[in-house]
Amino acid sequence: MSRVIESDEQLAQKALGLLELTSLNADDTSERIIALCERALTPVGNVAAVCVLPRFAGLARRTLDSLHAREVRVVAAVNFPNGGASIAMVESETHAAMLTGADEIDLVYPFHAHLAGDKRIGGEMIAACKAKCARRGLLTVTLETGVLRDSQIIHDACRTAIREGAAFVKTSTGKQIVSATPQAARILIEAIAELGSQVGLKASGNVRTLSEARIYLDMAQARFGSFWLEPGRLRLGASSLLDDLLVELGVGP
Structure with missing residues (x-):
């Protein structure tokens, strides 16, 4: 498949x-x-979303609305960062975040419980969280692939997330020693392709430069086509990447 994004500048604008x-x-x-929300609006375009803890979802939404940036999504991270096993806590966090203004929920998969042998709780937690998102809230499931490690375990967890209604599957929280890797992203992409799903991918953690971002954009485009390079299908959870992109686009420090 021929490359659609030819120059570094085009890539930076897309990313x-x-x-x-x-x-x-x-x-x-x-x-x-508030500073994070202000940073989301740049002279060369707005980012796709901001991701915050549930208690800040309302503030983030109000701030972005006041900046006339309704299109920038507010994502609330629940069960973060340790991926606990309490479904009741996840339901409570999700309900509160949606009530106060979150557009999306990012659920950290209960990876410790899965590794300890409980293969059911992941699906049950995702289903419960999805129900609390209601119709208007998209759900991301963060799999913490650097801890799950084994390719088959990652693949199985990803398929569970997709079957239970995730809108995105995400590589990692960025809080572990190993975060996003091309290998982990490839496993997630293949699981998405296998199920013929409309689910998107989020690569998060250790995506700091334009060249690192290119790896994930190229990977997604090679598997699904150039139409996948839009924020409803692919996102980069990478705050530190913004400075590098702005430099490439001529408006950085």
Whole structure:
């Protein structure tokens, strides 16, 4: 398949529109979240989304709306970062985030329980979270592939996420030693292709440069075609990537 994005500048412009900026720290403040939302609007276009902890979902949505950026999605990360096994907690976090303004939920898969032998809780948690998202909220399932490690385990977890209604499957939280890798993304892409699903992919963690972003864009395009390079199908969870893209586009520091 021929490359649609030919130059670094074209690639940078495309990647900018796929970015999901994140601030997911225990010590996050209102000021930090407002700054994140302001950063989502650049002189050369807006990013796709911002991802915050559930307690900041309402603030993020209000801030973006006040900046006339309704199209920038607010994603609330639940069960973050440790991927616990409490479905009740996930339901509570999801309900609160949706109620206060989240457009999407990012659920960390219960990877520890899965590795300990509980193969059912992942599907049950995803289904419960999906139900709390209601019709208007998209659901991402973060698989923490760097911890699951084994390709078959990752593949099986991904298929579970897709079957239970995930809109996106995501490589990692970015909080583990191993985050996004091309190998993990390839496993997720193949699971998506196998099920003939409309599910998208998020590559998150260790995507810091334009050349690293190119790997994931090329991979998705090679498997699904150039139409996949849009924020409803592919996103890059990579706040540190933004500076590199802005430099390439001539508006960076």
